[in-house]
Every structure is written in C-alpha cells, then in structure tokens.
Amino acid sequence: xxxxxxxxxxxxxxxxxxxxxxxxxxxxxxxxxxxxxxxxxxxxxxxxxxxxxxxxxxxxxxxxxxxxxxxxxxxxxxxxxxxxxxxxxxxxxxxxxxxxxxxxxxxxxxxxxxxxxxxxxxxxxxxxxxxxxxxxxxxxxxxxxxxxxxxxxxxxxxxxxxxxxxxxxxxxxxxxxxxxxxxxxxxxxxxxxxxxxxxxxxxxxxxxxxxxxxxxxxxxxxxxxxxxxxxxxxxxxxxxxxxxxxxxxxxxxxxxxxxxxxxxxxxxxxxxxxxxxxxxxxxxxxxxxxxxxxxxxxxxxxxxxxxxxxxxxxxxxxxxxxxxxxxxxxxxxxxxxxxxxxxxxxxxxxxxxxxxxxxxxxxxxxxxxxxxxx
Amino acid sequence: xxxxxxxxxxxxxxxxxxxxxxxxxxxxxxxxxxxxxxxxxxxxxxxxxxxxxxxxxxxxxxxxxxxxxxxxxxxxxxxxxxxxxxxxxxxxxxxxxxxxxxxxxxxxxxxxxxxxxxxxxxxxxxxxxxxxxxxxxxxxxxxxxxxxxxxxxxxxxxxxxxxxxxxxxxxxxxxxxxxxxxxxxxxxxxxxxxxxxxxxxxxxxxxxxxxxxxxxxxxxxxxxxxxxxxxxxxxxxxxxxxxxxxxxxxxxxxxxx
Numbered sequence: 186x187x188x189x190x191x192x193x194x195x196x197x198x199x200x201x202x203x204x205x206x207x208x209x210x211x212x213x214x215x216x217x218x219x220x221x222x223x224x225x226x227x228x229x230x231x232x233x234x235x236x237x238x239x240x241x242x243x244x245x246x247x248x249x250x251x252x253x254x255x256x257x258x259x260x261x262x263x264x265x266x267x268x269x270x271x272x273x274x275x276x277x278x279x280x281x282x283x284x285x286x287x288x289x290x291x292x293x294x295x296x297x298x299x300x301x302x303x304x305x306x307x308x309x310x311x312x313x314x315x316x317x318x319x320x321x322x323x324x325x326x327x328x329x330x331x332x333x334x335x336x337x338x339x340x341x342x343x344x345x346x347x348x349x350x351x352x353x354x355x356x357x358x359x360x361x362x363x364x365x366x367x368x369x370x371x372x373x374x375x376x377x378x379x380x381x382x383x384x385x386x387x388x389x390x391x392x393x394x395x396x397x398x399x400x401x402x403x404x405x406x407x408x409x410x411x412x413x414x415x416x417x418x419x420x421x422x423x424x425x426x427x428x429x430x431x432x433x434x435x436x437x438x439x440x441x442x443x444x445x446x447x448x449x450x451x452x453x454x455x456x457x458x459x460x461x462x463x464x465x466x467x468x469x470x471x472x473x474x475x476x477x478x479x480x481x482x483x484x485x486x487x488x489x490x491x492x493x494x495x496x497x498x499x500x501x502x503x504x505x506x507x508x509x510x511x512x513x514x515x516x517x518x519x520x521x522x523x524x525x526x527x528x529x530x531x532x533x534x535x536x537x538x539x540x541x542x543x544x545x546x547x548x549x550x551x552x553x554x555x556x557x558x559x
Numbered sequence: 560x561x562x563x564x565x566x567x568x569x570x571x572x573x574x575x576x577x578x579x580x581x582x583x584x585x586x587x588x589x590x591x592x593x594x595x596x597x598x599x600x601x602x603x604x605x606x607x608x609x610x611x612x613x614x615x616x617x618x619x620x621x622x623x624x625x626x627x628x629x630x631x632x633x634x635x636x637x638x639x640x641x642x643x644x645x646x647x648x649x650x651x652x653x654x655x656x657x658x659x660x661x662x663x664x665x666x667x668x669x670x671x672x673x674x675x676x677x678x679x680x681x682x683x684x685x686x687x688x689x690x691x692x693x694x695x696x697x698x699x700x701x702x703x704x705x706x707x708x709x710x711x712x713x714x715x716x717x718x719x720x721x722x723x724x725x726x727x728x729x730x731x732x733x734x735x736x737x738x739x740x741x742x743x744x745x746x747x748x749x750x751x752x753x754x755x756x757x758x759x760x761x762x763x764x765x766x767x768x769x770x771x772x773x774x775x776x777x778x779x780x781x782x783x784x785x786x787x788x789x790x791x792x793x794x795x796x797x798x799x800x801x802x803x804x805x806x807x808x809x810x811x812x813x814x815x816x
Contacts, residue, residue: 456654456656456658457658457660459621459654459658460654460658460659460660461660462621462647463619463621463647463650463651463652463721464647464671464672464676464720464721464724465644465647465648465672465676465677465724466671466672466675466676470675470676474660474671474675475660478662479660479661479662482662555704
C-alpha cells in the first residue's frame with residue numbers, strides 16, 4: 186500500500202460529508218409530538234373540568250384544589266413538546282454550522298423529550314379517562330361509589346369493624362408462621378422411618394391448598410360449633426367464632442406458606458448443608474443455623490404475597506357471621522342504598538397492605554446491601 | 560493446637576480397604592486400598608472425574624460406599640455402625656467452593672460449630688476464633704460477611720473454620736481450584752504451615768509443584784483406581800504407569816508444572 190492511499194480520505198467518506206444534513210435533527214417528529222401534546226392536555230383539561238362541573242351544588246374545595254393541581258401537572262406534556270422542538274431547532278442550526286457532535290447531542294435531547302411526551306401523555310390520558318368515567322352521567326358514577334356524607338357517617342363503624350380484621354390476620358399470621366414451618370420441616374425428615382409423617386404433611390398441603398378458603402371456613406366454623414367440639418365451650422361465644430375463623434384461615438394459609446418455606450429451604454445449595462454437617466452439626470442444627478436463616482431471606486417476597494392474600498381473605502369471615510369490615514360495609518350499603526361504605530372498606534385494606542409491601546422491599550434491600558459487596 | 564501436642568492419643572490414621580462406590584450406574588471408586596499414617600501428607604492427583612474428590616468425601620461419610628471399609632483413627636468411617644459425631648470431630652474438610660455461611664460474619668462462621676457441637680462457651684470460642692484469624696492475618700475481617708472477602712481470604716477463613724474444631728486429619732478438596740492464580744499462594748502458604756505442624760492431610764489437588772514440595776506420598780488416580788502410589792520423586796521422575804506418564808505430559812504441556 187502506498188503512502189498516498191493511506192492519507193487520502195476515502196471517496197465514500199468524502200461523498201457522505203458533502204451530503205446534508207449529517208445529523209437527524211428530529212425536527213419533524215418534534216413538531217408532531219408537540220401537536221400531540223397540546224391535544225392531550227386539551228383532552229385532559231376538558232375531562233377534569235367536566236368532572237368538577239358534575240357536582241350539582243358546586244364542588245367542595247378539595248376537589249377544586251385537586252382538579253387545578255392535576256390540570257397544572259398536565260402542562261408537563263406540552264412543555265416536553267416545546268423542549269423537543271427547541272432542541273431539534275438547535276440541532277439543525279448546529280448541523281448547518283458543521284458542529285456535528287454538538288448537533289447530535291441536541292438531537293438526542295429532542296429524542297429524549299419525545300419519550301417524555303409519550304410517558305407523561307399516556308399518564309395524562311389515563312387520568313383524563315378515569316375522571317371522565319367518575320364524572321360521567323352528571324356524576325352518578327361518583328355518587329354511587331364516593332359520597333362524602335356517607336363516608337363520614339360510616340367511617341367510625343367501619344374502622345371499628347376493621348379492627349376485628351386486623352386481630353384476625355395478626356393472630357393467623359403468627360400461627361401460620363409457626364405451623365407452616367413445622368409442616369415444612371416434617372416434609373424434610375429423612376429416611377424410611379419418617380415416611381408416614383412425611384406423607385401426612387404432603388397430604389395436608391395438597392388438601393388445604395386445593396380447597397376454596399370459603400369452604401374451609403364454613404366447614405370449620407359451623408361444623409365445629411355444630412359438633413360441639415370438646416373444649417370449645419370453655420370460650421365465650423364470640424371468642425369461639427373468632428378462634429374458629431383464625432383456625433380455618435391458619436389451615437388454609439399454612440398449606441401455602443409451608444410450600445413457601447419448602448421452596449426457600451430447597452433453594453439453599455446442598456454444599457451449605459455438606460459444610461455444616463462436616464463441621465459436626467446435626468441435621469436439626471444444620472436446618473436451624475444454616476438452612477432456615479438463609480431460606481427465610483429468600484422467602485420474604487413470596488411470604489408477603491401470601492400474607493397480603495390472607496389479609497384480604499379475612500373478609501371471607503363475613504360468611505360465617507363475623508361482623509368484620511366487609512359485613513359491616515354491607516349493612517351500610519343496604520342502609521344507604523349506596524356503595525360508598527364498601528369502597529371505604531377497600532381503602533382500609535389498602536392502607537394496611539401497601540405500606541407493608543414497601544416495608545418488605547426496604548427490608549430485602551437493606552439485607553442484600555449488608556451481605557454483598559458494594 | 561494439633562495432634563502433635565497430644566501423644567497420649569492413639570495414632571490416628573486413615574485406612575481404605577477394597578473401597579467401591581457407585582453413583583447409580585457410574586462406578587466411581589473401583590477398589591481402593593491405601594493406608595495413611597499419622598502426620599502423613601498424601602496428595603491425590605489425576606484428571607477431573609477420576610474419583611479423588613469422591614474418595615475424600617467418603618472419609619468423613621459425606622458419601623456412602625457400597626463395598627469395602629474405611630477406618631479413621633481406628634474407628635469405622637463407613638458402614639451402618641459409623642459414629643458420625645466422632646468422625647466429623649476428628650476429620651476437618653475444606654471444599655473447592657469455600658462453602659462459608661454467607662449470612663454469618665467471618666467470626667460467627669468459625670465459632671458456630673465449636674459453640675453448638677463442642678458446647679464451648681461463646682467467649683472461649685471467640686478467643687479460639689480470633690487466635691486463628693490473627694494467625695492467618697484476617698483478624699480485621701472478623702465482623703465482615705464472607706461475600707466481602709476475596710476468594711483467597713474466604714478459603715483461608717474456611718480452613719480456619721475447620722481448624723477451630725481441632726481436627727486430627729484435614730481433607731483438602733481442590734481448595735485452590737476456584738481461585739484466581741494470584742490468590743493461590745496465600746492459601747497454599749497456610750497449608751504449608753499445617754504440614755509443618757504435623758497435621759495429617761489428604762489433599763486432592765491440581766497444584767503439582769506444591770504436591771511435589773509437601774507430600775510424603777502422591778497417589779495418581781485414574782478412572783476410580785489408584786493407578787500409582789509413590790513418593791514425589793518416584794511419581795514425577797520415574798513414573799511407571801502409562802496413564803500417569805500421559806497425564807504428566809499433558810500437565811507439562813499446559814505449563815502447570
């Protein structure tokens with residue numbers, strides 16, 4: 186190869202350099218996204234103000250505040266559109282000035298802004314759709330589910346009833362944790378001698394995972410009361426009902442959680458067990474100090490999942506006559522011929538479960554940071 | 560610290576007599592006969608899958624054998640009457656993959672077995688662990704979790720964990736195979752110290768140079784058999800078995816010697 190062919194720029198590159206523009210400035214698509222953004226914000230504003238107008242005798246001030254706040258937030262969509270067009274214009278002028286690297290940076294920013302328009306815009310549309318739905322038919326949808334006066338009248342009663350749900354699931358969760366661990370450990374008993382008890386544990390899990398919770402509740406609560414189970418009469422009648430509900434839910438959720446424990450323990454590599462046994466630890470000590478503590482850390486997310494399920498399923502206790510929150514809400518429903526109380530009951534469940542989920546996430550993250558590198 | 564200080568005890572030794580082991584249809588140990596004396600260092604070499612790790616795991620009854628007998632310190636280490644508690648107190652093992660407990664600090668990894676198995680008071684176990692950690696220069700890592708340590712450090716902690724039970728025999732199962740080449744040295748230095756203290760050691764390894772330096776005897780295994788047993792001199796300079804000669808040639812070609 187001669188020297189001239191190395192130093193002379195290849196013909197193809199020269200041709201490319203001559204053709205313009207070198208940078209995709211995204212100007213066209215930026216203008217389109219600005220237009221879409223303006224349309225979206227218009228639609229959102231229209232449905233927000235229609236929602237506010239659906240209040241027959243003037244919207245209460247919190248509604249007005251929320252509507253105005255949402256309307257202001259919706260402005261983020263066209264704002265991103267404007268920034269997109271600006272960045273695209275800058276990209277074009279830089280490109281013409283042959284500052285291609287800077288032009289590409291500006292074009293990339295324009296493209297980022299498209300994504301903002303898309304992300305914020307879709308959110309605004311969902312909000313617009315929901316407010317439209319709630320406010321539609323002159324606010325009758327809203328009236329059926331969310332009436333402030335009924336909320337005020339029913340809240341005390343609902344909160345008192347929900348206290349019973351809290352007691353039910355707290356007692357059940359404690360019992361489930363112990364009971365399920367027992368079942369899971371029994372399933373791991375080795376050898377032929379353990380076979381019958383292992384079989385029992387498997388049968389229990391299969392049966393109680395397979396039965397609908399509502400059916401188990403009915404069988405246990407009504408059945409045990411009808412059969413006058415020995416020892417039951419030692420408890421006061423409402424105490425009987427409470428503990429039978431707890432028993433039924435423990436049986437159902439114990440089966441699920443036993444599987445969670447088992448999966449958690451099985452997920453620990455056998456080499457951990459080999460190391461512990463080699464150090465002279467017994468089978469039981471190996472479980473207690475090495476396998477279970479590591480398994481539990483992996484079990485937390487699925488365990489929490491089951492506990493959220495359990496917390497919700499305390500509402501099933503209504504079928505056996507417990508005056509818990511769902512039962513109470515049904516009473517209000519019939520009284521006011523309106524579903525507000527039921528919606529409020531739903532809100533109470535959410536207040537319990539959502540923070541729990543966040544707390545668990547935090548717990549897991551902290552644990553991982555502690556044990557792992559950086 | 561080790562068996563050297565206790566001459567009153569019966570000389571522990573490891574004895575294999577006609578040992579056969581099957582994994583389903585796989586015949587992994589095909590009649591092993593070998594006696595290992597007190598304070599002896601025996602290295603097992605051979606290609607991966609030749610049975611050397613399995614042989615070590617049989618010594619502390621992590622694996623069952625189907626035929627033959629293994630005895631450790633005069634007691635049966637195989638068969639139905641084996642006293643696993645005795646066996647695992649006399650025999651320490653270190654694995655290729657360290658197998659430290661990741662949810663416990665380094666200190667706790669070492670004190671767990673002494674407190675739970677030997678029932679030592681917590682304080683005494685702690686002193687014993689710290690002494691070991693100081694000896695290996697890792698006292699400042701006592702409160703760290705194993706995953707924050709380098710591979711070489713983890714393996715040294717694993718050795719210390721085994722030593723905290725004051726074993727008479729150590730089984731070292733390819734303890735440097737999972738390590739960065741740069742970290743192999745620190746672990747082998749620790750093994751060398753054990754050798755100098757008179758520990759009885761059975762070591763499966765690919766580190767030929769190290770085996771040649773420290774071993775009293777070297778066992779070359781091939782397809783579940785002890786193909787050749789001899790002093791390092793005999794094995795490396797006057798190999799008799801054809802398979803051993805092939806193996807050594809391949810090792811030399813790969814510049815692992």
